[in-house]
Amino acid sequence: MDYRPQALDKKWQERWTNAHAFDSTEDPSRPKYYCLEMFAYPSGHAHVGHVRNYIIGDVIARTKRMRGYNVLHPFGWDAFGLPAENAAIQSGIHPETSTLANIAHMKGQLQRLGISYEWRREFATCEPTYYKWNQWLFIKMFERGLAYRRRSSVNWCEKDQTVLANEQVVDGGCWRCGTPVTTKTLEQWFFKITQYADDLLKGIDQLGQWPDKVLTMQRNWIGRSEGTRVQFGDIDVFTTRIDTIFGATCVFVAPEHPLVDRFAAESKDPDAFRKRVAVFRTQDRTARLSGEIEKDGFFTERYVVNPFTNEPVPVWIANFVLGEYGTGAVMAVPAHDQRDFEFARKFGLPITVVIHPDPDLGAPQGDLKEAYVEYGRLVNSGEFTGLSSQEAIVRMGQWVERKGLGRRAVQFRLKDWGISRQRYWGTPIPMIYCEKCGVVPVPYEQLPVELPKVSNFTGRGDSPLAQVPAFVNVACPKCGGRARRETDTMDTFVDSSWYFYRFCDPRNDQLPFDPAKAKYWMPVDFYIGGVEHAILHLIYSRFFARVFRELGMVDHDEPFTHLLTQGMVLKDGAVMSKSKGNVVDPDDMLVKYGADALRLYVMFVAPPEKEVEWTDAGLEGSFRFLARVWRFVDQWCDEAKNAAAVSAAGLNEAERRLRRKTHDTIRRVTTDVEERIHLNTAVSALMELVNDLYAFGEKLQNGGARPQGYSVLREAVEALVVMLSPFAPHTAEELWERLGHTEGLSRVAWPSYDEQVAKADEIVVPIQVNGKLRSRLTVPAETPESEMRERALADPAVKAYIAGRMIKAVVVAKGRLVNVVVE
RNA sequence: GCGGAAGUGGCGGAACUGGCAGACGCGCUAGCCUCAGGAGCUAGUGGGAGCAAUCCCAUCGGGGUUCAAAUCCCCGCUUCCGCACCA
Numbered sequence: 001m002d003y004r005p006q007a008l009d010k011k012w013q014e015r016w017t018n019a020h021a022f023d024s025t026e027d028p029s030r031p032k033y034y035c036l037e038m039f040a041y042p043s044g045h046a047h048v049g050h051v052r053n054y055i056i057g058d059v060i061a062r063t064k065r066m067r068g069y070n071v072l073h074p075f076g077w078d079a080f081g082l083p084a085e086n087a088a089i090q091s092g093i094h095p096e097t098s099t100l101a102n103i104a105h106m107k108g109q110l111q112r113l114g115i116s117y118e119w120r121r122e123f124a125t126c127e128p129t130y131y132k133w134n135q136w137l138f139i140k141m142f143e144r145g146l147a148y149r150r151r152s153s154v155n156w157c158e159k160d161q162t163v164l165a166n167e168q169v170v171d172g173g174c175w176r177c178g179t180p181v182t183t184k185t186l187e188q189w190f191f192k193i194t195q196y197a198d199d200l201l202k203g204i205d206q207l208g209q210w211p212d213k214v215l216t217m218q219r220n221w222i223g224r225s226e227g228t229r230v231q232f233g234d235i236d237v238f239t240t241r242i243d244t245i246f247g248a249t250c251v252f253v254a255p256e257h258p259l260v261d262r263f264a265a266e267s268k269d270p271d272a273f274r275k276r277v278a279v280f281r282t283q284d285r286t287a288r289l290s291g292e293i294e295k296d297g298f299f300t301e302r303y304v305v306n307p308f309t310n311e312p313v314p315v316w317i318a319n320f321v322l323g324e325y326g327t328g329a330v331m332a333v334p335a336h337d338q339r340d341f342e343f344a345r346k347f348g349l350p351i352t353v354v355i356h357p358d359p360d361l362g363a364p365q366g367d368l369k370e371a372y373v374e375y376g377r378l379v380n381s382g383e384f385t386g387l388s389s390q391e392a393i394v395r396m397g398q399w400v401e402r403k404g405l406g407r408r409a410v411q412f413r414l415k416d417w418g419i420s421r422q423r424y425w426g427t428p429i430p431m432i433y434c435e436k437c438g439v440v441p442v443p444y445e446q447l448p449v450e451l452p453k454v455s456n457f458t459g460r461g462d463s464p465l466a467q468v469p470a471f472v473n474v475a476c477p478k479c480g481g482r483a484r485r486e487t488d489t490m491d492t493f494v495d496s497s498w499y500f501y502r503f504c505d506p507r508n509d510q511l512p513f514d515p516a517k518a519k520y521w522m523p524v525d526f527y528i529g530g531v532e533h534a535i536l537h538l539i540y541s542r543f544f545a546r547v548f549r550e551l552g553m554v555d556h557d558e559p560f561t562h563l564l565t566q567g568m569v570l571k572d573g574a575v576m577s578k579s580k581g582n583v584v585d586p587d588d589m590l591v592k593y594g595a596d597a598l599r600l601y602v603m604f605v606a607p608p609e610k611e612v613e614w615t616d617a618g619l620e621g622s623f624r625f626l627a628r629v630w631r632f633v634d635q636w637c638d639e640a641k642n643a644a645a646v647s648a649a650g651l652n653e654a655e656r657r658l659r660r661k662t663h664d665t666i667r668r669v670t671t672d673v674e675e676r677i678h679l680n681t682a683v684s685a686l687m688e689l690v691n692d693l694y695a696f697g698e699k700l701q702n703g704g705a706r707p708q709g710y711s712v713l714r715e716a717v718e719a720l721v722v723m724l725s726p727f728a729p730h731t732a733e734e735l736w737e738r739l740g741h742t743e744g745l746s747r748v749a750w751p752s753y754d755e756q757v758a759k760a761d762e763i764v765v766p767i768q769v770n771g772k773l774r775s776r777l778t779v780p781a782e783t784p785e786s787e788m789r790e791r792a793l794a795d796p797a798v799k800a801y802i803a804g805r806m807i808k809a810v811v812v813a814k815g816r817l818v819n820v821v822v823e
Numbered sequence: 824g825c826g827g828a829a830g831u832g833g834c835g836g837a838a839c840u841g842g843c844a845g846a847c848g849c850g851c852u853a854g855c856c857u858c859a860g861g862a863g864c865u866a867g868u869g870g871g872a873g874c875a876a877u878c879c880c881a882u883c884g885g886g887g888u889u890c891a892a893a894u895c896c897c898c899g900c901u902u903c904c905g906c907a908c909c910a
Contacts, residue, residue: 223909535905618848817842820890
């Protein structure tokens, strides 16, 4: 019977659905396992790069089920977002219509791949029953001061006509479309993620099963730095190098600094001053990032006193000082900071050396070529002269605090998360502005604030919701007077920051989720997704976990225990994308090879976290392997079905060998899938077993058949089919049935292995002379070291090499190798 | 500039705590089977020398540690990724 996978796919997918094979409920008697792939943005069609993620998760989920875990493996849709709305502007098709159609198509794709999702937990974030809880959370956060509104200069994308979070600005452009980002001032809602900056940083230490790369990226993003805040007159300066303060010959403030307006007003020519500031302010992010912008600045006509030297120093406005970081003002130490050095050179500011690499040399002579930025020993620094930088940082910090001139401080690069979006296709922010009462949250019992049906998408800069009077005009919940609703929607990253909690209890209409259910299922044990979410999604989710903890709804710190960032699938050396026209649609592959060959190939081609190049030839190879397994079982299933259970006694050499291979394969596949997550080598181990099975089958045919042999064969084939099932579930189920089993594979226990059987009783030990392989010795596995040594020295090949030379040492690595060291 | 990861046959990749480099697959070669094969089976396949047994060389380059290095350390090169005037 030929291997025809297409019919099997259909048959087993229907059976799984009818049997509710992947449904789960809380069951305290069993260990739980929450396996989650990042839910999908319904862009239209999933290509093989997208589905790699889901296949990896499915292999893990299916294995864990057979290993006895109560597995939660849900899926859903990150359904709000710009592309649907942008498409609506062009095509006139309402975002809801296109989104739901896309979801339907992609769901079908995943089902055709046989991913073992518990579809009854499915939801899309654009459903009012989901985004209601975004609003609920927003109000809870508002009540705790974690959501607040302020006028702020925001990143603005001209093309998408919306605000972007700092995290969404990539290389000075919009993360989505690449349009250079400009700035704009608007009233915006923010989430106070900075309140947890330290906690988010400390939590990283708990994330032992996350890739180092992601942890480093998060650490850098949070960007904690310890330093000192010092008053230079009325200007508050932040520095990490207070040890250089005697060399601070100037103070630089950012063009955005709050004191700048006063400086302008008090200057000789306020208009000219303001004009120059305006030039810097409009040198926006993009200009700053588009390579080396010339350092520029001007003198404010002001002086402040350096608290250490008591000397007046000039205050300059400098375009390279960032308004949003630290205090927006820095002390300039040209001798010990390269930027300050360049600036000082350009404008002729004094350069005073206060740190020296070698204290015995005294102050350096002549012109400096560049700033000396390393730590060293202090010179020309009053009572602190002679201290090391490290000592000075501590002592001078204490001095400043004692004198009341400042304090030691910690700064973070992380900024609060601006969540207002002037777009339609998102969660309405549940706030009302009353002329009398001010900002009033929508009462909980009125949630959700439903997104009204808008049919006209212009893409103009004002919020689309502002064009719907029935939505905007509302009575104030407090006083009943005239009021208007907030017309911005939330950043869609809000939706994805807590969806994994909702999966624990997706139909709850009283709360976002039942804390008891979350306590059972959370944290997510295994989380899989693209590395592009290393910062945004994963840091926001960690923030929300802390918010839920604050609300008393969860008691863990970190929501994701083990994170795997899967590599992308390339075609012709490039990332698959519609615009490049190099996408491979899984459905095309299914028609030709069936779901299992595709699944197996994607798992086999490389370790999950590596990038891979798609090749049709590789897929064919996987198909051939499955057909090979199919033919073997087809040929031997009657013998296997009727064979007695295997017993160790009375096996011949070939039988013992196959049995050893079986148990060793179980050992390898189990650790490869469960511990090392090397799914590619797990597949190779199965391939090796199949190769051995063919060799064994040949022996059976050539007169070696006997009942013990069939028993060993049965053990091997059954183990093979079970272990193959996470990778190729449809084929495995069918073969399992043909082997005489009526119970579906999802209920079958993973095979266990016997160490003793897996271990070879005879081993081949390489014999080296001076580290070079010269011979091999076949010995019983437990041969003692002394005997190994003797036998190695007695080996004829070895003898030839050591003849006439003095033996310096014989190293025996037990069970592994012997190395004879000679002169 | 700072930080992270990686560099192994013609290709994808293996090598678990330092212990036989190249498992497994793709591709290629030969043979068998077949009316036929883009099916299947068997064997071979890092480079070089040799009829052969066998020997020499080989994990980006150069040093080092070790009985033993793809693996550990130092210097350098290359590639990919992240951050980027963060004071």
